Amino acid sequence: MREFCESERRKASARGRLVRLADGQEWLLAEPNFQPGRFGLTSPDVDPELDLFYEQIVLGQDIPLVDIIAAARILLLANYELTESEIAELLEVEEGAEAEALAGIVLEALFGPDQKVRGYVDWVRASLLANGLGISSIPASALNDVLSILMATNRTVSPSRFVDACRAARDRDSLEQLI
């Protein structure tokens, strides 16, 4: 059996979600970037898989394992230099719990996690991205003004509706008022 190691094959640009594959090591499954372009939306290109999985989820159909593995292959190749036979060694699974675990991580990589703790940085980032300010560099001294205007003009939600700590504080205050 030919040996290969995660760290030796990792590309410098590798990032994403850790997933334990059939060799027992943890590998990084790329998280695609979304940027509308002339030919598609995602990089690495998982547009067909996103469409297919979205349709199947909406229609309540099972997603075939072969499609999950095909998507995992694309996400793995975005982060590593691997041959097809090495990819096959890493992505082989047993039907059942092992295959379901891989499917869960692939879907999470493509669509984001179901449950995510959202902090202040998530709120600021989402607010700026949603308003086309993703490439702007804003000094800290001006950030509150920008966010205030975005909230005042209904172009972002208030942190109390987005940041988990703020939501928890609001719930606590409501409870204290009741008591």
Add this chain to the structure above:
Amino acid sequence: MDTSTSPNSTRRDGVDAFPVTLADGNQWGLALPSPRLRPEVIETVDRLGRPSTSIRLISESGYPREIRRFIDELRSACDLGEPDQQFLAFFQLATALIRRAHDIDLKQAANLLEIGVNELPAFVDLVLSVVSGDCSIKPEVSRKEASNG
């Protein structure tokens, strides 16, 4: 050993295992070979003649690469005829088989494999029969029973 590391509480779902009584007197499982789905890339061309790839899954019986590596190491150690390497490779394989069937750490698995010298040959036979799939003819064999047999 506390109940959090009992065979039942640590048993992994969906992994077929062969029962074996280990050093703590409890019946644990050694993971059996199982059908695994392996992707194969098929190079095709689309309607316009452009290269395209598709994936198909091939079913094979065996272990994941993590365990196949230990089987290969044991085979190599046997070819070399070095007892120390054979012991090491064998116990690496045995702990990997236990840990595939049970969610326990390496130290816990190693503790379960404290085996007397007299019992070792029968235990080796048992583990090799599990790996080869031959053990299915024996419904249940403990380490003690194996050593007596």
